[in-house]
Amino acid sequence: MKKSILKSSTSILVLSMILYSCGSTEKTSNPQQPTGINQNFMDKSFNPADNFNRYVNGSWLDKTEIPADRTRWGSFDELRKNTDDDVMVILKEAISDKTIDPNSDQAKAIYLYKTVLDTVNRNKAGIEPLKPYLAKINAVQNADQLVALLAEMEPEMGLGFFGSYIGADAKNSNKNVVYVGTGSLGLPDRDYYVSNAPDSKEKREKYVLHVAKMLQFMGDSEVVAKDNAQKILALETKMSTATLDRVERRDRRKTYNPMAFADLQKLAPTVKWEAYFTAVGIGKVDSLVVSQPKYIQAIETVLKENQVADWKAYMQWTALRSSAGLLSTAIENANFEFYGKTLTGAVKQRPAEERALATVNGRLGEALGKLYVAKKFPPEAKAKAQAMIANVMQAFDNRINNLPWMTKATKENAKNKLNKFRVKIGYPDKWKDYSALEVKAPEQGGTYFENSRMYARWSHKKNIEKMGKPVDKEEWGMSPQTVNAYFSPTNNEIVFPAAILQPPFYNYKADEAVNYGGIGAVIGHEISHGFDDSGSRYNADGNLVNWWSEDDLKQFTTLGSALADQYSALEPLPGIFVDGKFTLGENIGDLGGVNAAYDGLQIYLKANGNPGLIDKFTPEQRFFISWATIWRSKMRDEAIKNQVKTDSHSPGMYRAYVPLQNVEAFYKAFNIQPQNGMYLAPDKRVKIW
Structure with missing residues (x-):
């Protein structure tokens, strides 16, 4: 959901993922059986049919304060912080490893990290490194x-x-x-x-x-x-x-x-x-x-x-x-x-070590990624994610077949595009080659400024070398330790780095209803980006070629306008409104994603059996609770003002429930009636994919 991960990419998560805890099942009462729903975060004094976000996240919202060095805080931010902590441990272990090859990619990551933290020499140099450029x-x-x-x-x-x-x-x-x-x-x-x-x-x-x-x-x-x-x-x-x-x-x-x-x-x-x-x-x-x-x-x-x-x-x-x-x-x-x-609206900067790690992740992410996946990404997680993706893809295919507003010819084009999706999970098959990149440690006379210039020149050269060559579709736009996912329209691919496919966000040992409401909906979201108002302009081969009939495109545009109107009515701060047209692609992604993931869960339950109630919730209820847990978040006022201008995602508090108001299964799961706050009249509900 975040634009320009690559020059032509759409990624999903700017706000939140899931923090799961273990709980007992109604059938086994086994405290070791993970359910994925932390009921301590819920506020059951609210009726889910009236205020679903408060019902699912109310206690968390009341008790949680945004850390001083953050402008927002939510499930995703917690997970990202935990992942950064894991990567920091891996990096420091590498720093302590006296046997590490000084010419290796990992060594270069260490050198860069050290120069970022070398504030003594940075302060001594002051503005001097920039002066030759200013003179020019x-x-x-x-x-x-x-x-x-x-x-x-x-x-x-x-x-x-x-x-x-x-x-x-x-x-x-x-x-x-x-x-x-x-x-x-x-x-x-x-x-x-x-x-x-x-x-x-x-x-x-x-x-x-x-x-x-x-x-x-x-x-x-x-x-x-x-x-x-x-x-x-x-x-x-x-x-x-x-x-x-x-x-x-x-x-x-x-x-x-x-x-x-x-x-x-x-x-x-x-x-x-x-x-x-x-x-x-x-x-x-x-x-x-x-x-x-x-x-x-x-x-x-x-x-x-x-x-x-x-x-x-x-x-x-x-x-x-x-x-x-x-x-x-x-x-x-x-x-x-x-x-x-x-x-x-940030109160203070993040700790220097965190900022230094962010620099290394941004520039030499795959160098650390090799170490990260070896320690943190079990093969079982990938295998189960692949099965889930297959179910959500099948569900999306079924939904295309059943669209009442789309003609047969356009449906076939849509299904062809879906069937040609490339799926990348975990980490690249071919790691990025940093051998030509020079990075110097402080003890070698290296500085953060000069290492940054050398990285920029190396990156520019790598880009120029693409001229006259075919597009490398094996290249990744995110490192494995990135808690995010994306869709690339020109590659017609969905990509899920390892960090988003692990506990506590995604637990391959946990209840499938919760997993489908979490990572399953992320999968559905990325699939839906191929069919949102922007991604749908690309055909099955990733080319900007129209594959719609004129009438079908009019229908699609009308439905998109109705969804945009829903979001444009949202007012997170007095006089500050969500821009429904600007956020339309992400909102279509959320709506299509939750629908496809829900149907994917039904495919799974049909094949594997329904476990029934867990923590007194049906699988359908657990699915929607999990979805709302994904988007629990708090933001500073200035961050909200900035987001509605610059970010194509709607604020997280709306993502927790607004898409669900358009989903029929949500009404059935929580018995939502016309007098309830979550109720949206049937003729106002938008169904696109």
């Missing part, structure tokens, strides 16, 4: 020099305006092509720049103050820094205004604009594109894809205006902002004041 920026005198510098710096430090990369062609998913994308902005979404809503205006004002404060680390006087901060906001606003809004960006048809090289040159004639592509290492380009042509035209205008001082201020700020976490703790902490506290 300051030397720019015209547009040609600006573009030349962008090309020179792209392999290790993007300076904004625009960028390029190699990725799968959306209409020929086996082929890699050149993409030209938008530049970097300091605020996380267009809405912060263009909206006059109170929160956006407030954040803009605080952003200018923050930029002015940060620029003084580079030696600017307070007066000059304030003036440059205003110039930066003005330039970024001009650039942002030319971009697609958050709903438009979800429509791949609008961001897929193939053109000949000559047409790009006409779009922005001031840029010497041939020289640019040569300098970044791509070489001669005959055709390419421009994500947002209107934006490139706006950059042409910016270059023609020739406001060189404004360009420099923007590039210096972009360089400082992207490097703030690599420099002194004073710079890092000042950056956190805005991006952590102001934007998302």
Whole structure:
């Protein structure tokens, strides 16, 4: 559910997973039999038919405080913290291992980790590591020099305006092509720049103050820094205004604009594109894809205006902002004041060791992943997950067959796409090769800043090497220790890293009703992403090709609009509403996922027998309770404001029950009647997949 895990991916979990405890069954009263439902988190003073989230999660909500170093807290956050603790133990064991090969991938992970924590040398260096880059920026005198510098710096430090990369062609998913994308902005979404809503205006004002404060680390006087901060906001606003809004960006048809090289040159004639592509290492380009042509035209205008001082201020700020976490703790902490506290409401930073581990996981995740799966991922978990996936896939196939609004021809196309799904579980068959990556330990003179630059150059080179080669569909977009999952439309694949397929989130020894309500619904969610309003635009081969009849597509769009309207009515804070159109893909994923997982459970029970009541709950009740447990969460107000602008997921408290209000089996499981709070009139319930 989180976008851009890869350039063309959709992942599920931004909020929560499940923490399970053991309990007794009605049949055996065996305290060792795991059920997966912690009844201590429930508040049974509430009627589940009136307030299902409070019934399932009420006690947890009342007793839980968001940790000071978090902006939200829920089942997923707890699980991720536990997983990070496991990986930290593995990393420290590797650090203590005197026999480890100093040239191994694991050693490189250790070296990077140590340099992140080497704050003594980071503080001693201060802003010095950035000064050579700032000097190059300051030397720019015209547009040609600006573009030349962008090309020179792209392999290790993007300076904004625009960028390029190699990725799968959306209409020929086996082929890699050149993409030209938008530049970097300091605020996380267009809405912060263009909206006059109170929160956006407030954040803009605080952003200018923050930029002015940060620029003084580079030696600017307070007066000059304030003036440059205003110039930066003005330039970024001009650039942002030319971009697609958050709903438009979800429509791949609008961001897929193939053109000949000559047409790009006409779009922005001031840029010497041939020289640019040569300098970044791509070489001669005959055709390419421009994500947002209107934006490139706006950059042409910016270059023609020739406001060189404004360009420099923007590039210096972009360089400082992207490097703030690599420099002194004073710079890092000042950056956190805005991006952590102001934007998302965090009270304090996470511990330094946790931040260092996050860096290693992000850059050398598969190096640690090899060690992680050996210790934490039993083969039994994978085997049982495969069986569950097969049942949920079968259920989705059955649901396609039974759709009343879809014609036979379109159903066959949908089933063909489903049958061609690739499924990846646990970890890659072929691990990432880090042999060409150089990382130096502190005792070797290595620094966090320089190791980051070397990683950026290595990553850029790996990307450029894809040019002219077929797409590697064995590549993973997440490391095994990532508590998440994703769907890739161009690969037509669903991917489940090991960390999401283990206790306590998923217990292969536990009650299947709870597992289907948890990981089963995650599986269903990822399958449904192939058929949401965005994923459904790709065919069985992962190509952006329409496979719908005109009438069926109209029906699908109408149903999606009805679901979007449900969510757009939700108001998590006064005057702050969920954007149903922006979150539509994830909401379709939730609705389709819970339906397919429920039907998958019925397939399992038919084949293996119904265990009956456990903890006085039927399998169907346990399934829905498990689903709501997944999405228990608390968020700080500023985090909610930021999420509705920038995150395509609805807040977790709504995911716990809103999809269920559209599911007939939910009404039967808890005897929900018209007078109950959870009741939605039949004609208001949305059934898509």
